Amino acid sequence: MAFVRKVRTGSGATAVQVVQKRHGKLEIIQHVGSGHSPVEVALLVQRGREILQGEQEALDLRVDPVADTVVARAAEQQPALLPGSSPPAPASSLNAQGVQVVGTSSDxxxxxxxxxxxxxxxxxxxxxxxxxxxxxxxxxxxxxxxxxxxxxxxxxxxxxxxxxxxxxxxxxxxxxRDRVAEQCFAHASTSGDISLVLYDVTTLYFEAKNEDELRKVGYSKERRVDPQIVVGLLVDREGFPLEIGCFEGNHAETRTIVPLIKQFQARHNLADMVVVADAGMLSATNLTALDEAGLRFIVGSRVTKAPADLANHFHWHGDAFTDGQLIDTITPRHGNTKTDTKRRRREPVWDPKKYPGHWRAVWAYSRKRATRDGHTLTAQENRARAVIDGDAAVKSTRFVKTTAAGRTLDEASLERARRLVGLKGYVTNIPADIMPPAEVLSSYHDLWHVEQSFRMSKTDLQARPMFHRQxxxxxxxxxxxxxxxxxxxxxxxxxxQSLKKIITTLRPIQSALLRAGSHTQLIPPHIPQNAALILDQITGKPGH
Structure with a gap:
């Protein structure tokens, strides 16, 4: 049987819990909260009873004489009438009559x-x-x-x-949305940094059988075949949203960045900023369009480009790297552009006039990344050997080479991959005298903010409009x-603090609507110190 109980805590507060008795022992179903005054405890008990009854009805809770005194004192000090309620009753009236909690609010x-x-x-x-x-x-x-x-x-x-x-x-x-975007930009421009913006995309699927002009079956990392849409999100370097765009589900992710960036640029009349995006946005068309728009970019490169970009390093130094080593070089804009950098030991310094067919490329080596990549390759190698030996189902498995004679391990590809572990590349059109290689890396690493914003929108805020039709x-x-x-x-x-932490801290703090005879009164709650600090920080009014 479940019921509500009150327990005295070590701090002097009273904890209210929903418990049940099983096999002679009490089990806590839910901790409702802790109160420091009789009114707070009464509210928590009411909340506990609502939890037991599925919040289907409100219960009247009588407050003991001590609570009457507290309620009367609060009514005299901080009267706060609800619209249409009676004037506050005198303290003696509230104290003398039975006081009932007839409502609460998370105001x-x-x-x-x-x-x-x-x-x-x-x-x-x-x-x-x-x-x-x-x-x-x-x-x-x-x-x-x-x-x-x-x-x-x-x-x-x-x-x-x-x-x-x-x-x-x-x-x-x-x-x-346009008006919200304008206010977001105004906030970011005064309290943040809009000289560098971060861009990423995600897909939202719908539980629908048929496609329409927007919801279409397209590329899915989860290999889903449901209709979906593609959503692009632009944020500042702290993850604050600046622009959001919606595209057809079969729209290539690489074709979303330029329209959204140009929309943002035109809306706010911007001429110069740095756009950061991951390797999924790396295409010759995108980079050229951003460059022609007068924008600077930092985009993740693909590790398959490392052998060509680092041909000079491999020629003079082999595949030896030191932890944290940065190599500032060039990379072809197009696959058919040939680059010969092996004549000199020193890496070429990118200049758009000297190397019109190239972009600047920065490659970084991390021992930690190399260890992680090595473990991944070993797992992939073991998987490939299992497929070759017939111990695992045949799927699209890396390092498995299929010929007329059967399946064999692609030793050459595996060796090339092991040679590149620990390397990560970045492509940019920002000269080294304006942004050194270490700053290129740190700017790119800010991308986790936009990824976090996407996670929030798909979890905390449940962005998926699964059943929206139009x-x-x-x-x-x-x-x-x-x-x-x-x-x-x-x-x-x-x-x-996280959004979840803010909500869970403030939501249990409730005001009480009390009734004594024909009089009603809204009694403000006790606000703990940690909650008061949150209020001060969000409202911008110390002592709020």
Whole structure:
């Protein structure tokens, strides 16, 4: 049998837990929270009972005489009337009558989320429903219809789900995404660094049988055959979102970067910035287009290019590298461009006039990466031998060479791969006198921020619009995710804590709506020190 119990903690607080008795022992089902006052404990007990009953009904909890005194004192010190409620009752009245908790609200969390939304300038949209949908997604990612439940749980008066859909159509009709992007840029330009931007793409699939003009079957790393869309995301070097774009599911990832970058460049009238992207964006067309647009780029190279790019090093030094070694050289822009760099021991210094058919390439060697790559190659070699020996199912296995005589181990390819372990290359059009090789590496390594933002959008914020049918609905959904991601990143950058940690810290802090006879009163909660620090950092008002 499950029930709610109160336990005194070592710090003097009272912990409220939902427990059950099994085989004569108590098992904790859920720790509801800890309270420092009778009112807080009463709220936690109420929350525990709601958990037991599936939050299907609100329970009246009577507060003991000590709590009456606390409630009366709070009512005198910080009166806060709800719209339509009666004036605050005198302390003697509240103390003398039975006090009931008739409602709670997470107004500390909600007001903090609204403060972050406002500090980003999103209030310019003047759309309260859109704001509620965005902020509710931060608390609990769910469907638009279920957003009503999330808002109710926070103590917020929610709109009807049909109103939500109407405002999402309005978001498309009135170009909310463009306006959100402008506010994001304004924030990043004043508090961050927009001289360098990071770009990456991901795919979002749909549980749909048929393709349409947007949702199409395309390349999938997971080898899925469901219709999908391709989403491009541009962020600053701290991971704060600046631009988001949606492309057809069969659109090549390499063909997404230039349109989105040009859109961002035109929107904000930018002439000079550095674009960083991974090796998936490495194509001659992309790099040429970025260069012709007057943009500088840093793009990851493919290890298969190392033998040609490092031919001079291999010729004069063999395959010996030192940990942390950087080699600044050149790489052909096109596969048919021939490069002869073996005449001199010194690597060529890239200059667009001297080497018009080349880009600058920086290669780095890491002993740690070499160890990791070595383990991977050994596993791949063992897999290949198992396939050759018939001990494993035949798939697309690396280092297996199939001829008329049968399958054999591709010794030459394996040897070439082992020779290149530990190497990572970067291609750029930034001269060495402007950006030294070490800075090229550090700039590229900032890409983890955009990858983290994508993980947030696909997990914390549940970006996948799995059941959205029309393109406008999908685009509106991405606008909501874009705005929510911006608010989440703002709060994380302000506090140094994850979104999940912020929500779980603030959500249990609830205000109580108390009733004594015909009088109602909203009693503000006790705010712990760690929560108060979060409020100060997000709202920008110390002592908030």
């Amino acid at each position: 500390v969390l909600w007001s903090t989320l609204r403060a972050a939304y406002a500090r980003l300038g999103f209030g310019i949209l003047a759309d309260e429903v859109f704001e509620q949908v965005v902020l509710a997604r931060l608390v609990e990612p769910t469907s638009k219809r279920d957003t009503v439940r999330v808002l109710k749980g926070l103590g917020v008066d929610p709109p009807h789900h049909t109103t939500i859909y109407r405002h999402l159509r309005q978001a498309q009709d009135q170009d909310y 393109r406008d609905a999908i685009e509106a959904h991405l606008t909501v995710v874009f705005a929510a991601l911006a608010v989440a990143r703002f709060m994380q950058n302000a506090t140094g």
